[in-house]
Amino acid sequence: MKKILILLIILFSLENYGQNHAFYNDYRSHKNIIEGTYSQKSTLKTYLDLKLPIIDNNSKSIEINKDFDFIKISKSSVVLFDSHNVEIMKPIGKIERTTQVKIDSTFFKEIYRDYSKPWSTSFNVWNKITINGKSYYTDYDIHDSQDIEDIKQLNQKVLIVGQNTGYDYLYHMGYPEYYFLLFLDKSNEVIFESEILDIRIGDEFAMKEDFLKTNWNEKTENFEITFFKQLEAERKELEIHWNGKEIKIETTANN
Incomplete structure (x- = not known):
C-alpha cells in the first residue's frame, strides 16, 4: 500500500509539471538492485503462443514529428497488455510488424544486474503507448x-x-x-x-x-x-x- 501511495504522489507531481515518468522506490535506490536478468513479458513464449488480435497502425504513412518512436519487429512478435501491473494485467493483442507508436508514460520499476558478467544490467520498465488512438502497455525496448x-x-x-x-x-x-x-x-x-x-x-x-x-x-x-x-x-x-x-x-x- 505504501509503494502504491508513493507512486501515486510521484505521478500526480509529474503530471502537474507536464512530464510523464513514474519511478518506483526500488528503481530509485541502487541498494535494491536485483541479482539476475529481467525477463520481458512482451516477448515471453507463454504470451506469444496465445491467439491474440493483431494490432496494426491504420495509417500507411509515417507521421514525422518529435514523437515518432517505433517498436521494431525482428525475430518475433511483441505482445501488448491492458496494464503494467503484472498481478492483474491481461494480454490484449500483438504486433507482428514494425509499428510507429507514441509513448505516453514510462514506469521505472526495477533494476537487475547479472554479476557473472563484466557489466550486464536489465530493467523492469514499462511504457504506456498509443496506437490508432488506443492505449497499450509493454516492457519491450522501444526504438527512441x-x-x-x-x-x-x-x-x-x-x-x-x-x-x-x-x-x-x-x-x-x-x-x-x-x-x-x-x-x-x-x-x-x-x-x-x-x-x-x-x-x-x-x-x-x-x-x-x-x-x-x-x-x-x-x-x-x-x-x-x-x-x-x-x-x-x-x-x-x-x-x-x-x-x-x-x-x-x-x-x-x-x-
Whole structure:
C-alpha cells in the first residue's frame, strides 16, 4: 500500500509539471538492485503462443514529428497488455510488424544486474503507448532515437532509427545502438525497411556527426550512408547504397 501511495504522489507531481515518468522506490535506490536478468513479458513464449488480435497502425504513412518512436519487429512478435501491473494485467493483442507508436508514460520499476558478467544490467520498465488512438502497455525496448535525411534527388526521405541503450544503471540514456533504416516516398509511406544494421557505435552520447555521414553519389546515382566506429585495435565501417528501390550493404573492418 505504501509503494502504491508513493507512486501515486510521484505521478500526480509529474503530471502537474507536464512530464510523464513514474519511478518506483526500488528503481530509485541502487541498494535494491536485483541479482539476475529481467525477463520481458512482451516477448515471453507463454504470451506469444496465445491467439491474440493483431494490432496494426491504420495509417500507411509515417507521421514525422518529435514523437515518432517505433517498436521494431525482428525475430518475433511483441505482445501488448491492458496494464503494467503484472498481478492483474491481461494480454490484449500483438504486433507482428514494425509499428510507429507514441509513448505516453514510462514506469521505472526495477533494476537487475547479472554479476557473472563484466557489466550486464536489465530493467523492469514499462511504457504506456498509443496506437490508432488506443492505449497499450509493454516492457519491450522501444526504438527512441531518430534522425531524418532528405534525399532530394529521389524525392524521398530516410529515417535513421536507433535505440538509446543506456549505461550503468540508467535506462535508455545515451549509447544509441541497434540502428535500422526506413526509406519513405514523398507521401511518407514506407518503400523499404532494413533489418537491424550490423554495427555497434559504443559511444556514450554519440552525436550524428561522430559516427554517421551521408552523401549523394552523382556517379552511381546512389544515396550513401556510412556508419563508422573507431576502436583502439579495429576500425569498422558499414556502407549503405540506396538507388531509390534497392539497398546494398557493405562492411569493412581493419584489424
